[in-house]
Amino acid sequence: xxxxxxxQSFASAKRVIMCLIEKEIEYEVVDVDLLKGEHKSPQYPFxxxxxxxxxxxxxxxxxxxxxxxxxxxxxxxxxxxxxxIEERGLIEQWLExxxxxxxxxxxxxxxxxxxxxxxxxxxxxxxxxxNEEKLAKVLDVYEERLSTAKYLAGDAFSLADLSHIPFGNFxxxxxxxxxxxxxxxxxxxxxxxxxxRPSWKKVLELYPPAI
Amino acid sequence: xxxxxxxQSFASAKRVIMCLIEKEIEYEVVDVDLLKGEHKSPQYPFxxxxxxxxxxxxxxxxxxxxxxxxxxxxxxxxxxxxxxIEERGLIEQWLExxxxxxxxxxxxxxxxxxxxxxxxxxxxxxxxxxNEEKLAKVLDVYEERLSTAKYLAGDAFSLADLSHIPFGNFxxxxxxxxxxxxxxxxxxxxxxxxxxRPSWKKVLELYPPAI
Numbered sequence: 001x002x003x004x005x006x007x008q009s010f011a012s013a014k015r016v017i018m019c020l021i022e023k024e025i026e027y028e029v030v031d032v033d034l035l036k037g038e039h040k041s042p043q044y045p046f047x048x049x050x051x052x053x054x055x056x057x058x059x060x061x062x063x064x065x066x067x068x069x070x071x072x073x074x075x076x077x078x079x080x081x082x083x084x085i086e087e088r089g090l091i092e093q094w095l096e097x098x099x100x101x102x103x104x105x106x107x108x109x110x111x112x113x114x115x116x117x118x119x120x121x122x123x124x125x126x127x128x129x130x131n132e133e134k135l136a137k138v139l140d141v142y143e144e145r146l147s148t149a150k151y152l153a154g155d156a157f158s159l160a161d162l163s164h165i166p167f168g169n170f171x172x173x174x175x176x177x178x179x180x181x182x183x184x185x186x187x188x189x190x191x192x193x194x195x196x197r198p199s200w201k202k203v204l205e206l207y208p209p210a211i
Numbered sequence: 212x213x214x215x216x217x218x219q220s221f222a223s224a225k226r227v228i229m230c231l232i233e234k235e236i237e238y239e240v241v242d243v244d245l246l247k248g249e250h251k252s253p254q255y256p257f258x259x260x261x262x263x264x265x266x267x268x269x270x271x272x273x274x275x276x277x278x279x280x281x282x283x284x285x286x287x288x289x290x291x292x293x294x295x296i297e298e299r300g301l302i303e304q305w306l307e308x309x310x311x312x313x314x315x316x317x318x319x320x321x322x323x324x325x326x327x328x329x330x331x332x333x334x335x336x337x338x339x340x341x342n343e344e345k346l347a348k349v350l351d352v353y354e355e356r357l358s359t360a361k362y363l364a365g366d367a368f369s370l371a372d373l374s375h376i377p378f379g380n381f382x383x384x385x386x387x388x389x390x391x392x393x394x395x396x397x398x399x400x401x402x403x404x405x406x407x408r409p410s411w412k413k414v415l416e417l418y419p420p421a422i
Contacts, residue, residue, distance in 0.1 A: 071300075144256075
């Protein structure tokens with residue numbers, strides 16, 4: 001059964017696609033035009049993409065979807081959930097940190113500086129400054145963590161790292177805030193390591209960012 | 212080894228304690244005084260509780276901690292992570308919904324109406340109204356889901372339900388917004404079901420809310 005992924009242009013859908021490529025799972029993408037309101041249907045209960053369909057099985061929330069496939073195909077492709085329950089615990093911790101500390105200020109920067117102008121909404125410089133400062137502080141904690149660990153959850157690349165890539169990519173591309181990464185030696189090394197994985201290069205090649 | 216839980220007065224720590232009680236795991240609590248800034252130490256990288264210590268193993272982020280213990284003690288107490296990978300997928304989906312859709316507007320209401328006044332910060336009525344409306348819309352989706360499923364992820368109580376209880380409790384207690392639950396037949400039935408579990412009654416009895 002080929003997995004259908006809805007909404008491939010969007011960063012959180014790229015989280016899912018990168019995971020499917022890492023795990024060597026066959027998939028196809030289905031375009032969703034958010035500007036046309038195509039996500040405002042019962043299929044998207046909270047109006048968000050991605051959604052996956054895998055036969056009769058449907059799932060939304062990108063971080064739930066990547067956990068599902070990493071678990072279902074544990075022995076296929078790299079192990080992304082850790083070798084022990086303790087390793088998985090740390091992966092879960094850093095997945096939560098990504099969702100609650102890394103993504104929110106970065107999402108606000110993307111909204112203010114990229115989506116807003118496209119939709120004719122003026123940028124709020126105070127929000128930009130506050131969120132840039134917030135993100136810098138979060139990355140200071142990452143810098144310390146990555147001074148003693150190769151990847152966020154330990155020695156191996158995992159879902160915790162993968163989950164950072166699609167939004168992190170805005171920093172080095174259209175957001176032009178790469179300094180937040182480059183000013184931090186270990187974050188910089190980690191970013192180069194995770195973003196040069198063939199799976200991510202393929203995602204960028206196949207599905208250029210929406211903005 | 213007895214698990215140490217730091218910060219038991221706070222709602223997110225109660226998520227962890229309820230899970231430990233459900234899974235019949237021995238624990239002890241360590242008080243953390245946030246008003247005295249005790250959480251601003253290297254032990255709390257993002258300045259948040261709860262943190263757990265289990266011998267040499269440390270973990271933060273409540274939803275990572277509950278996943279860890281539900282996995283480590285799968286066969287002890289009720290199964291909280293589903294019987295199949297597909298069931299776990301849905302549990303993960305609803306855990307994400309709780310974290311990204313349910314908790315944020317509710318947290319804002321708690322900040323505006325409970326913590327703010329205690330700290331002498333005036334309430335912003337616009338924010339209260341907006342977040343109350345946001346939460347109502349989220350609960351409309353829950354109402355529909357719970358019209359065809361006993362619990363959020365299906366037939367059995369799981370981490371997805373458990374994760375809602377400590378913050379949900381503010382609605383029926385000090386926040387006085389119980390109508391958001393009672394106006395929705397299936398949400399109301401679900402709330403009564405999950406909040407009457409002995410584990411939650413014990414949490415309330417042992418660790419009254421901070422506010």
